[in-house]
Amino acid sequence: MAIVNLVTGGAGFIGSHLCEALLAKGQEVLCLDNFFTGRKDNIAHMLQNPKFELVRHDVINPILLEVDRIYNLACPASPVHYQYNPVKTIKTNVMGALNMLGLAKRVKARVLQASTSEVYGDPQVHPQVESYWGNVNPIGPRSCYDEGKRVAEALFFDYYMQNKVDIRIVRIFNTYGPRMLVNDGRVVSNFIVQALRGEPITIYGDGAQTRSFCYVSDLVDALVRMMETDDFTGPVNLGNPGEFTIRQLAEMVIELTESKSRIEFKPLPPNDPVRRKPDISLAREKLGWEPTVPLRDGLKPTIAYFDELLRKG
Helix, strand or coil: CCCEEEEECCCCHHHHHHHHHHHHCCCEEEEEECCCCCCHHHHHHHCCCCCEEEEECCCCCCCCCCCCEEEECCCCCCHHHHCCCHHHHHHHHHHHHHHHHHHHHHHCCEEEEEEEHHHHECCCCCCECCCCCCECCCCCCCHHHHHHHHHHHHHHHHHHHHHCCCEEEEEECCEECCCCCCCCCCHHHHHHHHHHHCCCEEEECCCCCEEECEEHHHHHHHHHHHHHCCCCCCCEEECCCCEEEHHHHHHHHHHHHCCCCCEEEECCCCCCCCCCCECCHHHHHHHCCCCCCCHHHHHHHHHHHHHHHHHHC
């Protein structure tokens, strides 16, 4: 019998790539999405696959399915979208985690929670290690997402300790690649779209703040490895430890798009982390994983994707 996977948020950026990877392994995929930020276009090419099934559903509401593994990816992941309706974002994180844990408990499935580097807040430890408890503002503009994910992690460990649910937790750092949304407000997509349109490239702050960028295929590889590993719950950092300033990223995008865009500086939003870099020692040790796609190589197909999208209008 093929393994049956439930991927919540499966029509989203990372979720759709994960669905593809699981189908490529000959497994069955139930893709669950409410299409707030997920897109039909991301999964259209899989609809004809007999091992793929699409379920339109919101994880805020319980659902009963027979599955072996659950990847809980459902939640808007960029500030533009998660701040649009902060109450809904908290609900998606908390109720979504509760509902998926309840399902995992009932059908004895293994369940993986896509957590985030945002649980570290504006970190005072650099690079960030899994044992660091973070520096998060519980009432700031990002808290609906940050604290929502922190509660989800707490719930996962409560279910693990109280009910012996088979859990996995991954903390995902900045990820980029084809199928990001044009309007998601994240730095890679912002810069690429601005460069392709010949608009000024907007840097918030002085551009010296750093981020680490992981190409989506590397991340999906890590998610699958985490789900398939035994006796390791996590949490584990998943990201690319290569650290770049925002200004370096802007300059690389301008070069690769051959754009005439100039850089424009604007004030830094509140609670925006100054430095972000994962320590992935644990992922190397437990999963035998580390990213293989350099930033320059990953930006090329990402730029090509956005170029085609913008040409279509």
